[in-house]
Amino acid sequence: MSDELQRGLEGVLVAESDLSYIDGEVGELQYRGYPIEDLARNATFEEVLYLLWHGELPDRDALAAFSESLAAEHAVDDAVIETLERLVEADERPMAALRTAVSQLSASDPEPDADPEDFEASLRKGRRITAKIPTILAAFDRLRQGKEPLEPREDLSYAGNFLYMLTGAEPDDVSEETFDMALTLHADHGFNASTFTSIVIGSTMADLYSSVTGGIGALSGPLHGGANQDVMEMLFEIDESDKDPVQWAKDARNDGVRIPGWGHRVYKTKDPRAKILQGKLEDLAAASGGSKWLDYTTEIEAYLTDEGLVEKGIAPNVDFYSGSVYDHLGIPMDLYTPIFAMSRAGGWIAHVVEYQEDNRLIRPLSRYTGPRDQEVTPIDER
Structure with a gap:
């Protein structure tokens, strides 16, 4: 075992993945072998989610069923809205509000006792989380403006529904296409800090709510998502x-x-x-x-x-x-990083499920640099 210190784990390989390929020297990014330019032009965000979670692009029937199942999960419980109201009253930041609300979603999950090794169940949880994040963010923004949250629309795309819930108006085609493309571009990017955080949590066989909540926390830092x-x-x-x-x-x-x-x-x-x-x-x-x-x-x-x-x-x-x-697109500036989380959650979920299929607890070492063999002085003599 090498004693060489790699600060920040830079250059250290910790796992293999089929999800995203990056060549930083030439500026290349691919999801499961598809160049990002091709996906951004020719696939919707729903198609990209399906690709990341299921390993292939869907045909028309599979996409329709997947989009319908995703849209059916957009609504959140009243308890989540009540929590958002309290967070608005406390002047909480949007990213912190998202972290709290996503954690709370587990309380209403219909499969609370699903085994983390049941990967189909994990993907169902992932679908519910991904579907509800736009609803949480749009509701939080409207509540802090003194407006009532809007009910999600199942007849709109993932991107279009978010813009509708945020602004109260259906987006035009250019805006919807642009936002959909932005979501695709942010969906995955190798073992970045938030993805790795999610994987570390997942390696303990914790559930996806824990992993995604951790990913949001990592993404909130100014060196990553801001x-x-x-x-x-x-x-x-x-x-x-x-x-x-x-x-x-x-x-x-x-x-x-x-x-x-x-x-x-x-x-x-x-x-x-x-x-x-x-x-x-x-x-x-x-x-x-x-x-x-x-x-x-x-x-x-x-x-x-x-x-x-x-x-x-x-x-x-x-x-x-x-x-x-x-x-x-008329999106408030302090929602930019939460939108990043909305997109990247799909990648976090894909990586956690992939890693857990051949899981090994992530447990690195540190080099101890403190004193040794000290004696404890009784408290009355200190």
Whole structure:
């Protein structure tokens, strides 16, 4: 056994997976062998969930049955809404509210005693969790605005239903397609921090509610899930300043400020998901006639590229464009990371079920660096 320390487990292989393949050197991402570009263009989020959970893309009949079963689980118990009301009164953050509400969902699960080794039962739990997260988030946002939550609609897509419950209006085709694509792009990404957290919890044979709740907690940290909000806050700051985007970025770098949405632990070139979202941002800007965020981000990207950051392996990641896309869709900024969780829950569930099929408790070692062989002084002599 090697005594070499790998901080953050960087470069350490801990398991095998059939779910997502990443080549950070060339900027490639695939789900179960399908390039993300192809899935984003030609498959819905429901199809992607089916692919992650069942190992293949569904045919039309399988997709219809799967989408119907997912939509049938959107509603949440009144007790969950009551909890959200109390969290709104306490001025709780959306990500923390989501964590609490998802944990509470287990109380109303119709299969509370299902064996974690019953993988079909686990997928049914996963379907219920995934279906209810949009309802939780939309209800929380409406409650904090003093509005009544809207009942979910089973006749809308997963993406369309969320936008409807959030805004009270059916989304147009461009908005629904864009949001659906964003969900697909965020659904899985290897053994990232939140996925690994979910797997560690799952390796104890805990249930999926525990694993997903843990994943939400890991994703809430600013080093993992919050960069899209940071990018949007940067764009608003630029807009309120008297500087153009390039001058703002120059001054920020001179002051030692890191530009959010740039750099990734895996990608050494532009994130393929960022390329896709940049294209959708162009579509949204053309449809709305408002290109300000697109102009700001592309100008900053061109400047930082000219400065040689991409050559150094520091390039735009998915967060650099996702915040602008969500802003165009009218989504509040502090819901960006919870939306990330809405999508990534599908990946968490797929990884936990996959890992538990050939489970081994995850139990790494640490190197002890403290004192040894100390003697306890009686308390009256200390």
